[in-house]
Amino acid sequence: MPRGLKPHQTCQVNIAGVSGTTxxxxxxxxxxxEAPNWTMDGRSLILNGDGKLWRLDVSTAELVQIPLAGVPDLNNDHVLAPDGESIFLSAYDGHIYRAPLVGGQAERVTPDDGFFHFLHGVSPDGSELAFVGIANGDFSQPGRLMTIRSDGGAAARAGARQLDVGAGHCDGPEYSPDGTWLYLNTESFSADSGHAQLARVRVDGTSLEQLLTSSTVDWFPHLSPDGQHATYIRFPSGTQGHPADLPVDVVLVSTGDWATPLHTWPLFGGQGSLNVNSWAPDSERFAFVAYPLATQTED
Incomplete structure (x- = not known):
């Protein structure tokens, strides 16, 4: 079921720069x-809200709904196809769809294979999707890193595979700009429940490595198109999952040094703030969402 704002809560879409501006x-x-994507022409952000897809013009701040057909309510896992003309979408029925970015008829990509499919990445050539698979929709079980052909049907069924990144829950798999790595967060490096850490693994499932060792709970690494910078969202130590409505940080790092933040943006949010790659095509800017609650006072 799509999320909604609480009483006295607002939704703020922000744009930040690698220089630290916001x-x-x-x-x-x-x-x-939730979950802004930046279009490849640099003119708009694509977000979900109320189970629908929206386009937000970066110059005019005009928000318009993108009309879609043939797809259930959407969640906050959506990724633009490299052709710049279509978008891959996760829906609340547990399936991934492809639709024209201007709107229109959506087509289902994923088969009925016993998994719920939560999309996070598309390969640079557009041929493959990376997603988190939840067996039988049982959220008490850890998510698994999986890939599938993006063209659906028999090709998708034949191309589905699971990559071994340990026993812990993983999330947010996203291809590097050169297509050789999948970046993700995983709990497999810790015996503590919920202690997600940033990692990467080669697309063939080898060479799993931890990018950063921290006491915080770190989710959703997103590389800039030029591969020089990355953002991620930092939850407080002890957080289980990636919940909404917490004091969190959006962190900017150089991909050559994940341990040293270049800039940090504290905000009230979490779920929906930075779930998908939100970098602009110029690699100089990215977007994130905050959900502040107004301070209530009595007369």
Missing amino acids: GLLFETDEVLL
Whole structure:
């Protein structure tokens, strides 16, 4: 079921720069927008909200709904195809769909294979998707790193595979710009439940390595298109999963030194703030969402 704003809560879409700048692009108390993608022409952000898909113009801050057919309510896992003309979408029925970015009829990609499919990455050539598979929709079980052909049907069924990244829950798998690595977060490096850490693994499932060792709970590494920088979201130590409505940090690092933050943006949010890659095509800017609650005072 799509999330909604709480009483006295607003949704703020922000744009930050690698120099440390930040600016509020859009604010609303009507719809809870999540997970911005940046279009390849640099003109718009694509977000979900109320189970629908939205386009937010970066110049005018105009928000318009993208009309889709043939797809259930959407969650916050969506990724633009490399052709710049279509988008892959995860829906609440546990399947992945492909639809025209301008709107129109969506087509299902994933088969009925016993998994819920939570999309996070598309390969640079557009031929493969990386997702988290939850067996039988049983969320008490850890998510598994899986890939599948993006063209659906028999090709997708034949191309589905699971990569071994340990016994712990993993999430957020995303291809590197050169297509050789999948970046993700995983609990496999710790015996402590929920202690997600940043990692990468080669697309053939070899060479799993931890990128950063920290006491915080770190999710969703996103590389810039030029591969020089990355963002991730940092939850407080002891956090289970990636919940909403917490004090969290969006962190910017150089991909040559994940342990040294270049800039940090504290915010109230978590779920929906930085679930998918939100880098601009120029690798100079990225977007994130905050959900502040107004301070309530009595008269």
